[in-house]
Amino acid sequence: MPQLRREPLFPKRWVVFAPERKQRPIDYPPPPEPLSSICPFMAGNEDLTPHEVFAIRPEGGPPDSPGWRVRVVPNRFPALRIEGELLPEGVGLYDQINGIGAHEVIIETPDPDQELEDQPLGAVTDVLRAYRARIIDLVQDVRFRYIFVFKNVGMLAGASLRHPHSQLIALPVVPRAIEEQLETARSHFELKERSLFSDVLQAELKSGDRLVYENSAFASFCPWASRFPFETWILPKFPAAYFHTLDDYHLGLLAEALRHVLRRIRKGLRNPAYNMILQTAPFHLPRVRESIPPEMEFRWHIEILPRLAQAAGFEYGTGFYINTTFPEEAAAFLRRVRAEM
Amino acid sequence: MPQLRREPLFPKRWVVFAPERKQRPIDYPPPPEPLSSICPFMAGNEDLTPHEVFAIRPEGGPPDSPGWRVRVVPNRFPALRIEGELLPEGVGLYDQINGIGAHEVIIETPDPDQELEDQPLGAVTDVLRAYRARIIDLVQDVRFRYIFVFKNVGMLAGASLRHPHSQLIALPVVPRAIEEQLETARSHFELKERSLFSDVLQAELKSGDRLVYENSAFASFCPWASRFPFETWILPKFPAAYFHTLDDYHLGLLAEALRHVLRRIRKGLRNPAYNMILQTAPFHLPRVRESIPPEMEFRWHIEILPRLAQAAGFEYGTGFYINTTFPEEAAAFLRRVRAEM
Numbered sequence: 001m002p003q004l005r006r007e008p009l010f011p012k013r014w015v016v017f018a019p020e021r022k023q024r025p026i027d028y029p030p031p032p033e034p035l036s037s038i039c040p041f042m043a044g045n046e047d048l049t050p051h052e053v054f055a056i057r058p059e060g061g062p063p064d065s066p067g068w069r070v071r072v073v074p075n076r077f078p079a080l081r082i083e084g085e086l087l088p089e090g091v092g093l094y095d096q097i098n099g100i101g102a103h104e105v106i107i108e109t110p111d112p113d114q115e116l117e118d119q120p121l122g123a124v125t126d127v128l129r130a131y132r133a134r135i136i137d138l139v140q141d142v143r144f145r146y147i148f149v150f151k152n153v154g155m156l157a158g159a160s161l162r163h164p165h166s167q168l169i170a171l172p173v174v175p176r177a178i179e180e181q182l183e184t185a186r187s188h189f190e191l192k193e194r195s196l197f198s199d200v201l202q203a204e205l206k207s208g209d210r211l212v213y214e215n216s217a218f219a220s221f222c223p224w225a226s227r228f229p230f231e232t233w234i235l236p237k238f239p240a241a242y243f244h245t246l247d248d249y250h251l252g253l254l255a256e257a258l259r260h261v262l263r264r265i266r267k268g269l270r271n272p273a274y275n276m277i278l279q280t281a282p283f284h285l286p287r288v289r290e291s292i293p294p295e296m297e298f299r300w301h302i303e304i305l306p307r308l309a310q311a312a313g314f315e316y317g318t319g320f321y322i323n324t325t326f327p328e329e330a331a332a333f334l335r336r337v338r339a340e341m
Numbered sequence: 342m343p344q345l346r347r348e349p350l351f352p353k354r355w356v357v358f359a360p361e362r363k364q365r366p367i368d369y370p371p372p373p374e375p376l377s378s379i380c381p382f383m384a385g386n387e388d389l390t391p392h393e394v395f396a397i398r399p400e401g402g403p404p405d406s407p408g409w410r411v412r413v414v415p416n417r418f419p420a421l422r423i424e425g426e427l428l429p430e431g432v433g434l435y436d437q438i439n440g441i442g443a444h445e446v447i448i449e450t451p452d453p454d455q456e457l458e459d460q461p462l463g464a465v466t467d468v469l470r471a472y473r474a475r476i477i478d479l480v481q482d483v484r485f486r487y488i489f490v491f492k493n494v495g496m497l498a499g500a501s502l503r504h505p506h507s508q509l510i511a512l513p514v515v516p517r518a519i520e521e522q523l524e525t526a527r528s529h530f531e532l533k534e535r536s537l538f539s540d541v542l543q544a545e546l547k548s549g550d551r552l553v554y555e556n557s558a559f560a561s562f563c564p565w566a567s568r569f570p571f572e573t574w575i576l577p578k579f580p581a582a583y584f585h586t587l588d589d590y591h592l593g594l595l596a597e598a599l600r601h602v603l604r605r606i607r608k609g610l611r612n613p614a615y616n617m618i619l620q621t622a623p624f625h626l627p628r629v630r631e632s633i634p635p636e637m638e639f640r641w642h643i644e645i646l647p648r649l650a651q652a653a654g655f656e657y658g659t660g661f662y663i664n665t666t667f668p669e670e671a672a673a674f675l676r677r678v679r680a681e682m
Contacts, residue, residue: 007564010525015567184349229363313508318489318519320354324359324362325360
């Protein structure tokens, strides 16, 4: 049974113990996917996955049948389980919570060889629509404090399956990375009565040195203190705390921005492994300061983290990063890439 | 020129920009070390490194000559530079510091094929003695707020050279990971008038479930909320904030504990990549609470982090971890490994 444990020396750091995601204690590294094996995410193999929880089927058809463009299924090896009551517990000095949550897979396409950025804009929009639909559904479950959507591409970025897919994990606690951004933005607002996210975006648009792409609703840049070479963020240019409140029109513009940036990264960096993460505001939280509107505390955004070098002792021991590439250099390089748009 | 930058959304997170550590923007992944190339760390190749800053030469001899057992040299591709004044600077919204610090390599042995845990106890003690000597020297430089010692083994753990070596980085800022432990332990002390590190150690010794090894001065266990499968810590059983105040007798006992644990990990997990990190208290900091003795705020310790799986989107997006192996299972497994001691 999965379990969450809190580290006593780092009280904001929870670790999800997911024993069912491996077979034996020494089953490391995870055996690479045999290329000849049957892909459970391909069209026609719907019976190899758990029952779908969402799908986009332009022609209609019953659940778990072919004809879908995007399909969402529970993870076969979930890090967290959907059934049960939350039971936070103290064990002497230590804290634990039973492993309640959700772990879903967003299968982005029936075609195993078509990367997200290869797809037509409508199909990329459908993937984002699936993210939104699943968040809107799961947000109703009051056991969950946060819903995290991410995508791992390439073995060096932790992907175990090649077929283009994203993942969603619903958590009973708010991620420390989100809490920290909220706290920082709250202090900023109290001091300046401005949104920190807006200030960062304005600084980037004004300077242009780290800018990668811009359309009418979204801007993309390599952040000032990028952790990774070619780290690239996509932010809405309008105030918005929650990704799932995005309307269809803006979803299309986001798809355009995302596809554009992913194409430049893939072509410029020769198909790198990367993680893509969605950062959105948490739900069901007592509002810490009733007077601060959510969109002043947070702005949802997407971060693309190319994994060109390994995190090592320095990163894990300090919480800092060593990065060999200034974001100004990374952005200039990405701007020069001629990608077919 | 290297530079430190602070992330506005995570004000405790600094990123070290070290452009000299790569050749070209798209020089990723770093070219693997050609096996036929000349190893700059081997005995006889002393002229291939910068001038040594420390060495242990049982038979004597001039600097930068053979005959050493442990040798410390500045890193040829330093993340930070030793020369100059610290210049913290604001750039609009953003903060930066010029990249002042130290980056040294501790060459653990003249023999490229002898891993740290293969060596006789005296030689392991010498490596720890070199750590201590370098910290004692660098601590006098008031520009540095922290001295971080670590070791990367294996490509998956970020190592670029095979020859057994550790690294030392002196930083002008305190790592956020250290600050967080200090803050947590301070709150604990104010509430309970006890050291949090001591409470954790007592809990581990009492339960024994996560214990891996123990001698008269040190204990080793897999921590309650291990981030990584088989993560293993080594803590002194006596109060001590600073590693560099350790005497020779205890250095020998630490070498024994470290060698024992590394041998079990290597044999049990079949030569895994790992990071080893030294966590010690910071220097030159104004004492936040004069009434709290340093050894109540911090206990130096070593963490060994096997890198059996890749950190992925979940880890970077949340600051949490997914771990497939409970520490109780990991410790029981490591206790069963029959290593030649």
